[in-house]
Structure formats: structure tokens, C-alpha cells
Amino acid sequence: MNSVRIDELSNEACSILYDSDVPCIIMEWHAYGTSTQFRLISENVLQLLIxxxxxxxxxxxxxxxxxxxxxxxxxxxxxLPRAIEAGYHACGMVNSRFYFNRVAVENVVNRVKSDKFRVEYFDSQAAAKEWLKSL
Structure with missing residues (x-):
């Protein structure tokens, strides 16, 4: 596994890692993120994608x-519109163990109006990475 945590882009709620094998970015949520934390992590991921x-x-x-x-x-x-415009086109989503968050994530994904963006759901990071590698 060649995942490296990027400390300066991470916070208490979420670690951002770079995996050179896939290659991809990994958002690894540890806890609830405030709106500020959630949006900062998202912006950091977008900048890293770019x-x-x-x-x-x-x-x-x-x-x-x-x-x-x-x-x-x-x-x-x-x-998401900015990220897709910047080239983001595939997300391997590792399912939350919390029912309401699984529903929230599905609601977000179901509203995406782009044929340039794909999401698949998995029970582990390893499975998500294998799928992303295959694309």
C-alpha cells in the first residue's frame, strides 16, 4: 500500500491521503465534521485533484x-460541478456504518447531473481502490 497522509490538508474529522498505486486521493473520515471542516476538506481535495x-x-x-x-x-x-469541471470523474464510496449518512450520500449522488461522473459503493477501501484502478 502506497498511501501517504497529507497532514497539512487533513483535520481532526478527516485525513486526506494520496495513493500512488491507483493513483487517487483518499478521504478517510474519522468523525463528524462541522460545516467548516467538511468544506475545507472538500476544497483541499479539489485543489489536490487539480x-x-x-x-x-x-x-x-x-x-x-x-x-x-x-x-x-x-x-x-x-x-461537485467545479470538481467535475476540473476532471474529477470517479468515486469509490466506502459505505458508512451509519444508516442516515448512507441515505445522505445516496441523495447527493442521485442528484448529480453529469454523465462524466461515476460512483460505486463498497464495503472496504481495498475494494474501492481496485475498482478505481480498473478504470
Whole structure:
């Protein structure tokens, strides 16, 4: 495994890692993130996608209990359109162990209006990375 944590882009709620094998960015949520933390992590991921010329993300939401409704809207209306425009085209989503967050994530994904963006759901980071490698 060649995943390296990028400390300056991470916070208490989420670690951002770079995996050179896939290659992809990994968002590894450890806890609930405030709106400020959630949006900062998202912006950091977008900048890293641009800086490294990447198009794939593993979003490990295993330990993320919920995404606030206003942050769900922000992801759909603001962040995702910018990310897709910048070349983001595939997300391996590791399922949350929290039911309400699984529903929230599915609501966000179901609202994406782009044929340039794919999401698949997995029970582990390893499975998500294997799928991203195959693309």
C-alpha cells in the first residue's frame, strides 16, 4: 500500500491521503465534521485533484455519522460541478456504518447531473481502490 497522509490538508474529522498505486486521493473520515471542516476538506481535495492531475477519489465514510443538509446542497450545487469541471470523474464510496449518512450520500449522488461522473459503493477501501484502478 502506497498511501501517504497529507497532514497539512487533513483535520481532526478527516485525513486526506494520496495513493500512488491507483493513483487517487483518499478521504478517510474519522468523525463528524462541522460545516467548516467538511468544506475545507472538500476544497483541499479539489485543489489536490487539480495539482496532481487526478480524477479519482476514495471517499471512506465508514465513521462519518451524517452530512448536514446544507453541506449536501453545497456539494451538489457548488463543489461537485467545479470538481467535475476540473476532471474529477470517479468515486469509490466506502459505505458508512451509519444508516442516515448512507441515505445522505445516496441523495447527493442521485442528484448529480453529469454523465462524466461515476460512483460505486463498497464495503472496504481495498475494494474501492481496485475498482478505481480498473478504470
Amino acid at each position: 495539482d496532481k492531475g487526478l480524477s479519482k477519489v476514495v471517499a471512506d465514510t465508514t465513521n462519518l455519522p451524517i452530512i448536514a443538509a446544507e453541506d449536501q446542497r453545497w456539494v451538489n450545487e457548488d463543489w
